[in-house]
Amino acid sequence: MKKIKIIGIGIATMDIYCHMNRMYPGGNEYNIAYNAKLQGADSGFMGVFADDRVGQILEETLKEAGVDTSYSHHEHGSSGYALVDLKDGDRVFIDWNRKGVTDLYPFVFTEDEIQYIKKFDVACISWGARVNREKIKKLALAGVRICYDFYDNFLEEDIKEISPYISFGFFSCSHLTESETEEVLRKCVASGSAIAVGTRGSKPAVAFDGKRFYKQDICPVKPVDTMGAGDAYISAFLMNYLAAEADEPDVGGDKITISLQKAAQFAATVIVKDGALGVGYDVDPSRLPEIINLQL
Structure with a gap:
């Protein structure tokens, strides 16, 4: 069986x-890379790590899981962070670092x-990755297969500009x-994407492949934390899908049906964990400047 290779950028x-x-590592592409590795993929993550303690923890967490971070960048500055609360298991963002x-x-x-x-089967990028349309186009024209997460704040203009260069679109x-x-x-x-998927909470x-729509119920569990x-879902x-494509490229819509089922099942295992990954560290919120370059 082919080893699937997924990178988050x-x-x-x-x-x-x-x-x-408590504090928990996360981030869209970070979570995808970590979860892909957890499911047996060769996975990589290309991100920017700050030279503060949180930046070190973020990279160490991936490395300990076996995710390749060798092409990530390291810069002087502040790690990204979000202040989070929980309301009946649903994550609520209170504030976040914008610089x-x-x-x-x-x-x-x-x-x-x-x-x-290009060594990976697919590169996962999101609206929040600070990778604009021209850079996505650059990657696509170089032969990179792209999965793009539009989040929930997408505009019709975003769909028309990004979709011609991606294989998988998630909303x-x-x-x-x-x-x-x-x-x-x-x-x-x-507009050009091969497959588009819309997740709808509970x-x-x-999903749509240009021929038909596919529907998939969630796997009902009592959520501890919906973060990630x-x-x-995307990683699973x-x-x-890539595994089915490699084994039986002509199976058609069955690949989507199976992949939606497996995605729902895997997402259900994640929302019963604390944080996005179930990996957490103790923290004193009053002492954040000691571990994050907040002044920057």
């Missing part, structure tokens, strides 16, 4: 739960970096009806 951040005196190293030092993508990225659509979600997915595929997810659920969908 973008956000590494620390989610700080002040009411619990972390990921914001200040976005990737340009050198030829050497592109050749490294957070819990604020939309099923018919509205289908219309978003239809626009994404019509409601069934929807969407990222877990890709793992199973």
